[in-house]
Amino acid sequence: MNSASLHQFSTLTVILLMLAFYGGTYLLTLGIRKKKEDADAFMVSNHRIGFGIGAASMTATWIWAASFYAAATSGYTYGVSGPIHYGLWGALMILFIYPFGRRFRKLAPNAHTLGELIHARHGSSSQLILALSNVLGSVISLMVNFTAAGALVSVLSPLSFQAGVIIAGVGVLLYTLWSGFRASVMTDFAQLVALMAIAVVIIPAVFFAMGGPSELVAGLDNLTVEQADFFSMDAILHQGAPFFVAVLAYAIGNQTISQRLFAVNEEHIKPTFLTATVGYGAIVIGLGMIGLMALTLGIEPLNGDMNNLIPQMVSGYLPPVFIALFFILVIGSLSSTADSDLSALSAIMMADVYGKNLARGKANPQRMLLVGRLTMIVATAVGIVFASFSLDILVMLVFVGALWGAIVFPVIASCFWDRITNAAFTTSVLVAMVMFCLARFEWLPLDGATGLLFELLASIGGGVIIGLMAFGFLGRAMGFLAGGLALLAMLVFATGFLREYTVLLASLTAYGTSTLVCVVMSLASRQERFDFATIGERVGDYDQAHAEPAAAPGQAAAPTSATLAGQR
Amino acid sequence: MTLLYGFYVLVWPALTLGVLVLICRAVLRDRRAAKREHRELV
Numbered sequence: 001m002n003s004a005s006l007h008q009f010s011t012l013t014v015i016l017l018m019l020a021f022y023g024g025t026y027l028l029t030l031g032i033r034k035k036k037e038d039a040d041a042f043m044v045s046n047h048r049i050g051f052g053i054g055a056a057s058m059t060a061t062w063i064w065a066a067s068f069y070a071a072a073t074s075g076y077t078y079g080v081s082g083p084i085h086y087g088l089w090g091a092l093m094i095l096f097i098y099p100f101g102r103r104f105r106k107l108a109p110n111a112h113t114l115g116e117l118i119h120a121r122h123g124s125s126s127q128l129i130l131a132l133s134n135v136l137g138s139v140i141s142l143m144v145n146f147t148a149a150g151a152l153v154s155v156l157s158p159l160s161f162q163a164g165v166i167i168a169g170v171g172v173l174l175y176t177l178w179s180g181f182r183a184s185v186m187t188d189f190a191q192l193v194a195l196m197a198i199a200v201v202i203i204p205a206v207f208f209a210m211g212g213p214s215e216l217v218a219g220l221d222n223l224t225v226e227q228a229d230f231f232s233m234d235a236i237l238h239q240g241a242p243f244f245v246a247v248l249a250y251a252i253g254n255q256t257i258s259q260r261l262f263a264v265n266e267e268h269i270k271p272t273f274l275t276a277t278v279g280y281g282a283i284v285i286g287l288g289m290i291g292l293m294a295l296t297l298g299i300e301p302l303n304g305d306m307n308n309l310i311p312q313m314v315s316g317y318l319p320p321v322f323i324a325l326f327f328i329l330v331i332g333s334l335s336s337t338a339d340s341d342l343s344a345l346s347a348i349m350m351a352d353v354y355g356k357n358l359a360r361g362k363a364n365p366q367r368m369l370l371v372g373r374l375t376m377i378v379a380t381a382v383g384i385v386f387a388s389f390s391l392d393i394l395v396m397l398v399f400v401g402a403l404w405g406a407i408v409f410p411v412i413a414s415c416f417w418d419r420i421t422n423a424a425f426t427t428s429v430l431v432a433m434v435m436f437c438l439a440r441f442e443w444l445p446l447d448g449a450t451g452l453l454f455e456l457l458a459s460i461g462g463g464v465i466i467g468l469m470a471f472g473f474l475g476r477a478m479g480f481l482a483g484g485l486a487l488l489a490m491l492v493f494a495t496g497f498l499r500e501y502t503v504l505l506a507s508l509t510a511y512g513t514s515t516l517v518c519v520v521m522s523l524a525s526r527q528e529r530f531d532f533a534t535i536g537e538r539v540g541d542y543d544q545a546h547a548e549p550a551a552a553p554g555q556a557a558a559p560t561s562a563t564l565a566g567q568r
Numbered sequence: 569m570t571l572l573y574g575f576y577v578l579v580w581p582a583l584t585l586g587v588l589v590l591i592c593r594a595v596l597r598d599r600r601a602a603k604r605e606h607r608e609l610v
Contacts, residue, residue, distance in 0.1 A: 032608065032609070032610055045610045046607070046608070046610075048607075049610060050594065050595070050597070050598030050601065050602075051594045051598065052593070052594030052596070052597065052598045053598055053609065053610060055590075055594065056591050059587075059591075080576075182610045185610050186609070186610050189591075189595060193588065193591075193592065196585075196587070196588040197588065199581060199584050200581045200584050200585045200588065203577070203578075203580065204578060204581055207578065212574065213570045213571070213573050213574030213577070214570050216574075216577065217569050217570050217573050275587060275590060275591065278583060278587055279584070279587040279591070281583075282580050282581075282583035282584040283580075283584050285580050286581050286583075289577045289580060292577075293577075
């Protein structure tokens with residue numbers, strides 16, 4: 001098994017598999033296609049997507065190809081608890097955003113992006129910071145997904161890496177281009193059903209083919225003490241903690257999530273996000289178990305590449321039909337995320353850039369659609385080029401992660417506290433980014449008083465994360481209490497210690513600095529307190545034909561003139 | 569230990585199956601409701 005190569009499909013088989021997948025998906029979108037799409041539906045459907053489609057779309061979007069590979073790698077590296085430390089925190093990213101999501105939706109029921117809400121609250125500079133972070137995140141995601149397609153095609157067939165990248169890019173663009181978000185959510189459902197059905201079959205199939213529970217238990221002897229420990233500190237500090245820190249940042253910084261928040265029927269936000277949390281966790285942790293199985297069997301990843309672990313196990317223990325199923329599983333997961341990224345990018349360019357900043361109250365819905373479709377074409381081309389040349393995006397990834405961490409507090413606080421100002425939002429994010437870079441790239445020596453200063457800021461960051469999480473579910477008093485206790489615990493345990501973990505220190509510093517600057521500047525400001533009721537008046541639908549029927553049952557529809565006048 | 573580890577591995581595909589059934593049933597309900605109200609599913 002260790003020296004075995006992966007099963008190889010012929011070029012024709014892989015082309016037929018991809019044709020069947022993308023052809024079938026394209027045919028599915030024909031059923032919902034309208035000759036004349038409207039701009040609002042292109043971005044968020046009708047704001048009334050049901051629980052089933054909403055939960056399916058949320059789950060499918062959050063699962064990308066890297067989820068399987070990374071979960072299996074975590075299982076292989078950290079042992080028994082490894083898959084949990086990848087999948088659980090990823091799942092909680094969906095769960096922890098929904099209390100805030102309900103607030104976003106209440107403030108701006110007809111919004112298309114979170115940026116529109118921030119624009120109505122603060123103005124262009126804060127909105128564009130958020131939009132920029134969303135754009136960078138989605139472009140990176142597109143590139144990673146196309147790269148996964150290229151890698152999969154090249155390891156399982158004679159086709160080249162670039163051929164896989166191009167087929168996936170063009171395939172996703174074709175079925176998303178005309179109907180945008182509507183096509184994305186519709187196909188997400190079909191892709192998720194395929195993905196889940198395959199996962200349900202593949203995980204037990206590999207497990208029993210390798211010998212079942214008894215073989216797994218026998219193989220535990222191959223594990224180190226840390227790997228065999230379910231409460232391994234190694235796994236917590238290296239895998240769990242950095243992911244935990246990112247829980248809120250990923251959710252706030254990702255337009256694919258906000259888009260679904262604004263698209264799902266308001267009454268169904270809670271069950272939708274709860275179901276997606278369980279669905280994501282179950283699939284990803286389950287596939288991560290294949291990494292644990294490989295570890296117990298003493299299998300070495302082919303060519304030292306951890307991404308080969310799952311294909312290797314499937315190839316080694318199951319007949320070729322399962323490898324074809326695995327192929328569809330990965331193509332389905334990466335396509336569902338890539339189409340959501342295209343929809344997210346188009347919505348940002350349509351609403352945040354064109355609608356709010358270029359058209360300034362005179363947005364033409366047909367021109368918006370053109371902007372959205374052109375964005376999809378350009379984004380696909382950029383994703384394909386970046387993926388084909390295997391560009392090193394590590395620095396970009398680091399910056400996006402920091403930016404997402406820095407905006408968490410200003411975005412959430414802006415929706416609850418009427419004293420946050422635009423200057424406080426913008427300045428706090430910029431200062432946090434500078435402080436992040438100083439710590440992350442060690443531009444300042446992290447020892448003595450400097451190290452202590454950063455640990456203090458990071459401790460505030462830790463308190464903010466825990467405080468916000470508690471606040472979301474349990475209210476303000478519990479939020480302050482939990483945040484205060486977390487801050488105290490961090491001050492006691494992290495000072496003199498956290499400077500050794502620069503990645504974690506820098507991330508927490510971004511949270512802490514932005515919170516500190518934002519709060520101090522807002523308290524010092526003499527600006528009039530903000531009236532949250534004005535947000536709903538300022539954010540509305542763009543398309544006249546869509547504006548009135550979109551109102552929720554029981555609510556009076558806003559006059560079209562009012563919703564259009566609100567585009568300022 | 570054998571039972572425990574068997575459960576630990578197999579509980580995830582079982583949960584996945586549960587969520588799959590839940591989502592499929594919900595989509596069928598959504599579809600029926602959309603038809604009844606003469607509107608589109610998405």
